[in-house]
Amino acid sequence: xxxxxxxxxxxxxxxxxxxxxxxxxxxxxxxxxxxxxxxxxxxxxxxxxxxxxxxxxxxxxxxxxxxxxxxxxxxxxxxxxxxxxxxxxxxxxxxxxxxxxxxxxxxxxxxxxxxxxxxxxxxxxxxxxxxxxxxxxxxxxxxxxxxxxxxxxxxxxxxxxxxxxxxxxxxxxxxxxxxxxxxxxxxxxxxxxxxxxxxxxxxxxxxxxxxxxxxxxxxxxxxxxxxxxxxxxxxx
Ligand SMILES: C[S@@+](CC[C@H](N)C(=O)[O-])C[C@H]1O[C@@H](n2cnc3c(N)ncnc32)[C@H](O)[C@@H]1O
Numbered sequence: 130x131x132x133x134x135x136x137x138x139x140x141x142x143x144x145x146x147x148x149x150x151x152x153x154x155x156x157x158x159x160x161x162x163x164x165x166x167x168x169x170x171x172x173x174x175x176x177x178x179x180x181x182x183x184x185x186x187x188x189x190x191x192x193x194x195x196x197x198x199x200x201x202x203x204x205x206x207x208x209x210x211x212x213x214x215x216x217x218x219x220x221x222x223x224x225x226x227x228x229x230x231x232x233x234x235x236x237x238x239x240x241x242x243x244x245x246x247x248x249x250x251x252x253x254x255x256x257x258x259x260x261x262x263x264x265x266x267x268x269x270x271x272x273x274x275x276x277x278x279x280x281x282x283x284x285x286x287x288x289x290x291x292x293x294x295x296x297x298x299x300x301x302x303x304x305x306x307x308x309x310x311x312x313x314x315x316x317x318x319x320x321x322x323x324x325x326x327x328x329x330x331x332x333x334x335x336x337x338x339x340x341x342x343x344x345x346x347x348x349x350x351x352x353x354x355x356x357x358x359x360x361x362x363x364x365x
Pocket of ligand 1: 188189191192214215216217218219220221222239240241242255256257258280281282283284299
């Protein structure tokens with residue numbers, strides 16, 4: 130990751146990623162490749178955030194989403210105690226651990242998938258839906274959190290209604306966990322999809338946070354219905 134240090138700040142210049150000039154790549158049709166995978170590959174190879182993530186040593190283009198959310202909402206500060214839920218392959222953890230600095234702070238990351246180690250990040254591989262997952266994470270953090278991040282997303286089934294319910298179930302679990310573990314004035318950031326099942330989570334967050342705002346960072350693909358909810362000013 131530490132190639133990103135050369136770019137300065139928490140992760141380099143952000144605003145210019147989408148406008149950095151690159152030669153467009155065209156992917157040819159091949160008999161063994163379906164049209165949808167050809168289109169995916171072509172989109173991936175031409176995605177300025179994929180290229181910028183590689184240049185700056187981030188493990189995922191998602192790193193830019195957290196950098197952009199932080200730029201807008203001022204989430205990351207030195208010395209914070211942070212939980213990163215759904216952390217693999219580690220882009221958000223890379224950004225958060227760098228912002229946390231070396232004086233104090235703690236970053237606990239978790240995912241159902243394995244994640245290559247990142248210096249300064251305590252990683253626990255588990256299914257967040259498991260009954261004892263919250264207790265394990267709390268024990269590893271060893272005290273209240275200042276910031277809970279959830280970029281968790283289950284694999285999609287291709288059925289939009291089912292996918293919406295599955296993702297919002299994870300977000301709701303993460304919200305209850307955040308309410309349990311946050312210190313006063315802490316913050317919670319989660320993936321948030323409109324589609325019918327989100328009202329309950331929103332009401333819960335409005336009750337417990339002074340401010341709740343929706344955000345679509347530029348690095349989140351325009352064609353995706355993904356947004357983020359940023360809740361700040363936690364109160365029990
Ligand atoms: C969009 S990716 C996260 C990307 C990450 N923020 C980054 O910057 O690299 C979503 C992650 O959520 C994880 N996930 C999905 N369901 C989960 C669950 N039940 N428990 C823990 N992690 C889960 C997936 O394995 C996946 O790695």
